[in-house]
Amino acid sequence: MLQNERVYVVDTITGQKMAELAVTDFSYKRVINGMGPGSATVRRGDSRNHGLNVRFYTKPLRYMLVYEANFKPVYAGIITRRKYVKATGELALELKDVWWILGKRMAVEHGTNAAAETILTWSGLSLGTIIKKLIQEAVWPARPWYALPIVFPADVSGVHSRKYYGYNFATIADAISDLMATSGGPNVDFVPSWSGEFLRLTLRTGSLGGNVWEYNLDAPDPGIYDVAATEDAESITTNAYSLGEGSEKNMLVRSHPDLSGSLPAIEKTESHKDISVATQLDALAQERIRTQAVPTEQFEASIRKDGEPGPNGEQVIGLPTVDQLRLGDTILTLNDTDEFLPTGATSHQIIEFSGSMGDPMVTLQFQPTGA
Incomplete structure (x- = not known):
């Protein structure tokens, strides 16, 4: 069951929790290997924000908003834009997750006046560890205002090497994209969590395998709804x-x-x-x-964010609440009756999930893994 939904303001640089913020709406999207947007609306005079300097704590870039369910962060987005309309008394906030700021940092050696002449070089590492090194260079130079609340995994040795010449001024996000797009390249995610009163974004690289959620599409109530399948040849390359x-x-x-x-x-x-x-x-x-080389096959479906409560309000075993979802989780579907869907047991990987505070459903996007 879903016990609570809350939104908190945190400091973008340190991750420190600053205040709880009452909102009238909060929408989010978590995306594998890329930036996930979000939005929130705050109403003027909301009694739940009494005593809170809302204008101060919604300053763009300085603060992030964190959507929490079951006392666990689901989405964390940097405030990138705000717009207040006096006639309606509504403050609209636009959010982007940490991928956005990595697109604003350069793959150069920081702390020097000759950035164009620098070379970042690593060898004998996995591609995931080179991604880690790039992000560390972007957030751990001498200047503290470059910091972000990212937690890094241990190094993993490998056969890969990379050099990044300062004069190219490639962004960190672009450099990561090239590594992900390389043969054998990893998936990447930043998982939000609380560490006391601080937000932490844990870097995950690799296949991102995790939980397995099983749905029988032939069941009277499968626990997964509005299933749709799309095949798209627009990006095909031979x-x-x-x-x-x-x-x-x-x-x-x-x-x-x-x-x-x-x-x-x-x-x-x-x-x-x-x-x-x-x-x-x-x-x-x-x-x-x-x-x-073949058309992209992608599925969309919805599940209840409270985990499909049973007859007595208990959570049905094997069906997730929104706080249990992870990008990279496996969706296993069983189908023997619908000729337009894959038959038998089919394994998929979650590449995106999205929702909002006012909606009881979470929308999933997932792709076949071939398993």
């Missing part, structure tokens, strides 16, 4: 060109065609101007073909 450092005839280029010949040829290019190593470009092209 020959990927990765464009690296250099220009004109001196540009480093690697391509990787799909040789099966089962579909009409679709060619696409991707620019990676900060990459000067041919094998790294080739790995990006290979991964593009591996993931996009």
